[in-house]
Amino acid sequence: MDSTVTTGTETSVWGGGNQPLGASYGKLMMWFFLVSDALTFSGFLAAYGFSRFKFIETWPIADEVFTHVPFFHGNYPMIYVAFMTFILIMSSVTMVLAVDAGHKMKQNAVIWYMFATIIGGAIFVGSQAWEWGTFIKGDHGALETKGGRILQFVKADSGERASLSDFAVTIPGERVIHERKNGLWFFDEPTLTSFSLEEVVEGFKANPNILIRTEVITEEGEKTLLDRQASLKKLADATQVVEGANLIHNEYGSRLFADFFFFITGFHGFHVFSGVVINIIIFFNVILGTYERRGHYEMVEKIGLYWHFVDLVWVFVFTFFYLV
Amino acid sequence: MAHGHKLEIFRGLVKFKSNTQKIWGVLAFLTLITAVEVVLGIMKPEALTDTHVLGMKLLNWIFIILTLVKAYYIAWDFMHLRDEKSALRRAIVWTPIFLVLYLVFILLVEADYIYNVYRDSFISWNF
Incomplete structure (x- = not known):
């Protein structure tokens, strides 16, 4: 490889072809x-x-x-x-x-x-x-407030999480997904949730066994559970129903x-x-x-x-x- | 490969007869650590979650240390860093460690500051 090397190994370092790191x-x-x-x-x-x-x-x-x-x-x-x-x-x-x-x-x-x-x-x-x-x-579905906070539901007697379908009432209505083909200027809208906000709110009021859980973590490392009074008060802040997660809304809590x-x-x-x-x-x-x-x-x-x-x-x- | 394998782990406490045997030994060790992590993660013993060291739960410190132990054995035995020259090893290991420690320090201190601003400011996020 190196034609100029005549003495010891030290000079041959400059000739290339060696692997110092092995x-x-x-x-x-x-x-x-x-x-x-x-x-x-x-x-x-x-x-x-x-x-x-x-x-x-x-x-x-x-x-x-x-x-x-x-x-x-x-x-x-x-x-x-x-x-x-x-x-x-x-x-x-x-x-x-x-x-x-x-x-x-x-x-x-x-x-x-x-x-x-x-x-x-x-x-x-x-x-x-x-x-x-x-x-x-x-999993269970949740409500989102105006400030982007998530409100989840818990059964008061067992302490288990409550799904929206456990307590939401069905209010007859004619709300269907509006599609592009049905409107001249309308393009599309997000998928409708399985229950409307009104149905969840009415269902919550009718069922005293359901409590609201907020995002805030307590000293014990668990989410804060509101009592019935505070839950009803908090419910007024809700602006929409969230089911599942995407990049913008997330039923599990912080969207980040x-x-x-x-x-x-x-x-x-x-x-x-x-x-x-x-x-x-x-x-x-x-x-x-x-x-x-x-x-x-x-x-x-x-x-x-x-x-x-x-x-x-x-x-x-x-x-x-x-x-x- | 011209050079052989170093067949001992735990600073020579455990020696293996062949490279294959060492691989299985390391697998057993890594599986054990993962199992410990999962069990601790499910049980969350109160003694560990109530104790705080340097502002973080002791349990979380245990998780991070166990993770670093796992990372060490993956890099050293699976990626053969144990058999490489120390110069290569140091170049690969210390560069990211230094940069990551720096980045994490800066970001976490800053995040904690923002958290305090949110908590103590005049406007609270309660809506």
């Missing part, structure tokens, strides 16, 4: 990409922390938001997210095993481990889609919570998705014997780094979104 170019660049990506995610999570500390007294409690498990009814906080975490860690393990098999040049082992990794990633992305769907669809949920888990889900796609490409390369001919499986190691990084980020998202 890592190849590709691997080093993957690491640098991961560092910058880590900073992006940290920016998101720090912004989440900023908004949360800003509204520390009224922020939604994650345990009360994510309570569903597919195919099961009932209240199971955290269980499904824990399962998702385990799936991702497990697929990380099969990825390391693939890298390890690659070092030993065992083509078949690499194929099977990468296959398992792809399946794990697919399960995770699917779970996240389900989680989004459940979040968007909503939903915004960050969509943004952070969405960005992470996009990483997992692209990781699965790259994994599939490498998977086929392994089957075709590309790396066997190349003489090393470093490519598997590089995508492995990316895949573990996705797992690493999820560990932090899990903590700051669901646990803390």
